[in-house]
Structures are given as structure tokens and as C-alpha cells.
Amino acid sequence: MASAAEQLAANINFGAFSKATELKRRLWFTLGALIVYRLGSYVPLPGIDSYVLNDVFSRQQGGILGMFDMFAGGALSRMTIFALNIMPYISASIIMQLMTAVSPQMEQLKKEGETGRKRINQYTRYLTVLITALQAYGIAVGLEGMQSSAGSAVIDPGWFFRFTTVVTLVGGTMFLMWLGEQITARGVGNGISLIIFAGIVANLPRALAGTLELGRTGALSTFLILVLLILSVAVIFFIVFMERAQRRILVQYPKRQVGNRMTGGESSHLPLKLNTSGVIPPIFASSLLLMPSTILGFSRGQGPEWLSTLSVFLTHGHPVFLSIYVGLIIFFAFFYTAIVFNPSDTADNLKKYGGFVPGIRPGKNTAEYLDYVLTRLTLIGAGYLAVVCVLPEILISQYSVPFYFGGTSLLIVVNVTLDTVAQIQSHLLAHQYEGLVKKAKLRGRR
Numbered sequence: 001m002a003s004a005a006e007q008l009a010a011n012i013n014f015g016a017f018s019k020a021t022e023l024k025r026r027l028w029f030t031l032g033a034l035i036v037y038r039l040g041s042y043v044p045l046p047g048i049d050s051y052v053l054n055d056v057f058s059r060q061q062g063g064i065l066g067m068f069d070m071f072a073g074g075a076l077s078r079m080t081i082f083a084l085n086i087m088p089y090i091s092a093s094i095i096m097q098l099m100t101a102v103s104p105q106m107e108q109l110k111k112e113g114e115t116g117r118k119r120i121n122q123y124t125r126y127l128t129v130l131i132t133a134l135q136a137y138g139i140a141v142g143l144e145g146m147q148s149s150a151g152s153a154v155i156d157p158g159w160f161f162r163f164t165t166v167v168t169l170v171g172g173t174m175f176l177m178w179l180g181e182q183i184t185a186r187g188v189g190n191g192i193s194l195i196i197f198a199g200i201v202a203n204l205p206r207a208l209a210g211t212l213e214l215g216r217t218g219a220l221s222t223f224l225i226l227v228l229l230i231l232s233v234a235v236i237f238f239i240v241f242m243e244r245a246q247r248r249i250l251v252q253y254p255k256r257q258v259g260n261r262m263t264g265g266e267s268s269h270l271p272l273k274l275n276t277s278g279v280i281p282p283i284f285a286s287s288l289l290l291m292p293s294t295i296l297g298f299s300r301g302q303g304p305e306w307l308s309t310l311s312v313f314l315t316h317g318h319p320v321f322l323s324i325y326v327g328l329i330i331f332f333a334f335f336y337t338a339i340v341f342n343p344s345d346t347a348d349n350l351k352k353y354g355g356f357v358p359g360i361r362p363g364k365n366t367a368e369y370l371d372y373v374l375t376r377l378t379l380i381g382a383g384y385l386a387v388v389c390v391l392p393e394i395l396i397s398q399y400s401v402p403f404y405f406g407g408t409s410l411l412i413v414v415n416v417t418l419d420t421v422a423q424i425q426s427h428l429l430a431h432q433y434e435g436l437v438k439k440a441k442l443r444g445r446r
Contacts, residue, residue, distance in 0.1 A: 023188070023427040030187030033179055034198045040175070041075040041082045041199070045168055047161050048079050052146065052153040075199070079143070081172035084135055086195050089177045092127035094284050094332075096120055097339060128177060129170060136169035137162060188427070189420040193279065197416040200409050232410065235388060239414045242384050245274040247377055249370070251355045268355075270346070272374055275381035277336040279415040282389050282408045284336075285328035289321070322393065326386045333382035343370035385411070 044050065054077070075082040100106045100120070109116040140162040146153035154161055176195060183191030211228070214220040248269040347367035356362045360369045389408045 023424065026186065026188045026427070027424075030183055030189065030194065033183050033187060033191075034194065037082070037176065037179060037195055037198060038202060040172065041080050042078065043081045045079050045081065045083070046164055047155050048143065049151065049153055049155055050078075052151060053077075053079055053143075081168050082176060083139065084132055084169050084173050085199065086173065086176045086180060086192055088132040088135060088173050089124070089128045089180075089192070090283060091131050091288065092124045094288065095127060096124045097335075101335070101339070125174075125177070128173065132170045132173045133166055136166040139169065140165035188423050189416065193412070193416045194420070196283070196412055200413055235410050236414055239388060239411055240418070242274055242381070243278075243415060243418060247272045247274070247373060249373065250358055251350060252358055253353070253355050270350075270370075272341075272370075272377055273381075274377050275333075275384065276341055276374070276378065277333045277381065277385075278419075279412050280336045281329045281332035281382070281385055282411055284332045285325055286408060288328060289325060322390055325393075326390055329386050329389060330382040333385060334378055337374065337378045337381075341374060343367045343374060346370055 075085060096106075100110045106120070109119055112119075143165070144152070144154045144157040144161070177192075180191030180195050183189065183194055185191075187194075211220065211225060215222055215225045248271050250267060251270050252267045344367045347363060347370060350356065350366060351362040357366055357369060360366050388411055393408075
């Protein structure tokens, strides 16, 4: 027999949506914020020769700059105020989460609840400014060194150009960080993820047109384009299947006598997702790789020889790059899972409310069992993430296919879509529950 929640979900229709005023307001706010982001991605940095810049990017679009440009929604190739996008904030979040795991002071701060969370967020913002300033300065110096047959990419190089570039890029990243927080609080979905999602989706039509143009000119065979499209659809289905997969652990509650009534004796399930970390590992891994690779990519051909060698190793599609990428994905899959799910706390909560896993003693044994199951699920999930993100990347590096058809971009688009749709359904369910409660009160008064 279907539960009440399932029956309500089945009855969700456009009529219910039209009556959900709060949800519509949140959706309009989210849409407006994303439009502001896309408009800002077309505002160029001052002092840049766009013709020279386009020529340089056309020669390096198959490298790390093309991958960074995908996350920036094309803002990097246009060198706009949002060229660094939200990646410095993600890098700062990674460092702060690592600090909470290794520093006793930061761990204690995390346990202080809302107050501690606000202080950690403030430290993350400060660190974001520092990381953005360093990356912006590296970009400014790299732009000054960019040359093409038409001349230099910077019209008037010097310290004034570097200063204005750093200030502009820092301001753009901080604005996006604030905008993402506003979307999370007043809109629908996770604001940071939606900003990256919007950048990828906005350039999908251009990427598709570019791929078809490669087929028309003979650079890509028709058969390879069909294989690519079929592979993309197959990867999407595979991602949806794996993201919805979960291990349901049976939890039973003993019967209790309260007065003359027997209560309890019920059973429920503790769902453990196959991929608890979601889209975080690929984003974190890409962010950490992009931070040094972007500066190295701009300074290629300058500086010591070891810098040029390192730049080659971190080129998109290089075996060293792919190996580090896979390693970071696996590491962050386990690391983020350990942060969001604590087996000891879950076992203590089950014991507190009288719940137990059949055949497992409450307390320490339950925590060890949950950790055993979660470790094996995370291993499968990390392998799935690595396969989805790396295999298409190999095809991209071999055949110069746009990054937007890669595993990382598809993973981000599908995951963010699933999360956003789930939040919309939650708002609709809450609205329908409120309607049922109001009807019940009216009937009770009669």
C-alpha cells in the first residue's frame, strides 16, 4: 500500500504548482539571480585586446584553459569580471573542511553549532579573497605575456593593469559567492552548484554546434559523432541509476508498554546512498587541479624549464593529469562521506531511541557495521565517479571534442538537476500538506 507521501507525490500537478506562491517566488528569484550571473559573464576586464585573446584561446582550447572555461561558463575565454567563477570559493571550502578534520581548534569550532558554522564561513570568505587575489595576479601576469601575430593581449601592461585586474576579479568572485548564498537561502537548490550548472548549460548549444561543424568539415567522422551522442545519453542514464541507488539497512524498534497500550515494534530503513558525496569530489578535484594548472598554462614558455615540464604533465588528457584526477576523486569521495555521515553518531542515535539493526548489538558494534557497509559503498561510488569522469576525458583529449560532453560536466548537470527537482517536489509536498491541514481544521470547526 502506498504511503501518504507517495500518494501526494503522485497527485502533484500544474494546479498545485500554480497555488504554491512561495515556491514560485523562489523559482523567480533563482532565475533572476542566474540571469544576473550570465549577464556579468559578458562584462570584459579593462585593458584587454579581445581579438588577441580569442586567438590565444583558439590555440589552447583543448588544454586546461578549455576545461576551466567550461566551469566558468565561457567567462574565461572572454576574460570577463567572472573569469575565475566560483572556483576559488570551492578551493577555500576544501581547505577549511580539511582543517576541521586535522585541527582540534577547528573541530571544536565545528561542534559549536550555528555560531561555529558562521565563524567557519567567515574564515572561508577571507581565504577565498586570498586565493582569488593570488590567482588573479597570476592571470594578470600571464595575460601580459600572451602574444599573437596581432600583438599583445594587454593594451597597456604594467602595475596599474595588474592592480585593476586583481581588484576586478576578486570583486567578481566575491559577488558570485554572495549570489550563490542568496540562491541557497532565498531560491531553490544549492546556489554554488547552480552557478556552475548554469555556466555549463548555457554553452551546450554552442558546443553541439561546434561538434557538428567539426563533422561537416571532416575533422570528426559522422560515426564518431554518433558514438559520442550515444555515449553521452548512456552516461546520463548511468549517472541517474547510480545516483538513485542505495543500500537500505533494516532498523527495528522494540515494543513498549505505555499504560495499557503497546507501542513500538515497528521497523524502518536507514538508506545509505551508493554515492553519498554526490558531485562534490569531481568539483573539488577539478578545482585543486585548476588552481596550479591555470597559472602554469598562462606562463607556458616562460620561467624555469621545470615549470614547462610540470605544465606539460598537467595538460588535460595527460596520463599524469588523469592519474592525479582519479586519485583526488577517490580521496574526496571518502573524505566528504566521512564528513557528512558519522557512523558512531548514527549508532548512538539509534541506541538512544531504542532502534537496532537485527543481528548487530547496539552501540559500538552497530557503528562498526555501518562503517563497514559505508566503506564498501563509497568504494563503489568512488569507482563510478572516476569512470564517469575519466573515460570521456580520454575521448576528449584524443579527438578534441568539446569539454561540455565530458563526464564531469554531465555529472554536474544531472546531479544538480536531480537535487533541484527534489527540492521543488519537497516544496510542493509541503504546500499540499498545509492545504490538507487547513481543510481538516475547517471540517473540525463544522
